[in-house]
Amino acid sequence: MEINENAALVVVDVQKGFEQEFWGRRDNPGAEGNIAALIDAWQETGRPVVFVRHDSVQPGSPLAAGSGGNAFKDFVEERRGKGAGPELLVTKSVNSAFYGEPDLDAWLKGAGVGQFVVVGIQTNMCNETTARMGGNLGYDVLFALDAMHTFDLAGPFGWTRTAEELTRATAVSLHGGRFARVVTTADVLEGVREGGSAA
Template structure:
């Protein structure tokens, strides 16, 4: 596997206070926030670009409706002043946000994704990144999702939804690694 480049961007999707709302249901991967924090600390330490994505809902009553505490970033993952923040209104972080242009003007090609919800905002953003030609990696243990009921009424455990979403992304759009694998590749970038 290739090293994590010196200009690789860490893209943290929707790590907002609203994700802890009980209305979202049972989730998988209880250590996801710790792994996101490990990645964030490493990116800050090595002075790589960090992009925080924030969902601002258009649906009244959403936990991400503007002006509510749910829109705020989780305290441990709050952006620093110089870190880029992108606000989105749909799951895909590239749709009508200027994210692609921001990356292209800086010649950033390698993107490392983490955050929530695996099968929603993460997957839609990663699919766009892959289609746009970016070198995308998803950090599987720094993402999570929730139990989901399909159109037939069957309840799928969050673990299964997460695994299938990762498989979808790995098929054509991105590499899938865990946080330790990504962090181990940071040191390999020094010879680039």
């Protein structure tokens, strides 16, 4: 797998509020370890990293701006500002990182970035929305499925789906619909090693 020397890593909403029981049962307990490994690889090779934070405006949200849950998880916060390459913080109150501040599309295009990797929380919500928009905007989007997680969810007509079912549905929709290429952390790390450093 080819990972461009200036490919961006977009780390979506890895915030403490997602650790609360409010959300219910999650999948992929290995997500955080894979996210950390990818941040480390990006920072070591001087590639750009985008940290996205959801500043919820919904009353009572675990991710409400200014609350303890709004903060990044410790393993992410301790890595911010440590890379050799450019770094951006995007804040948003909707699903897509492309509808945040500052303008992610403008920042990526201004840096000549045509490829990015999505990781973070939640697989079928902000991650999927960001990937779909990225695909529509012409980016080569890689969706690192084992470097993210989601939660069981109830929908209409009494339907429910487990986190694992939602993850598979998201992967099939994105990959089959050619919005993004669904990949593994190992695939991406191998591509980074083969592609060398941007620094």
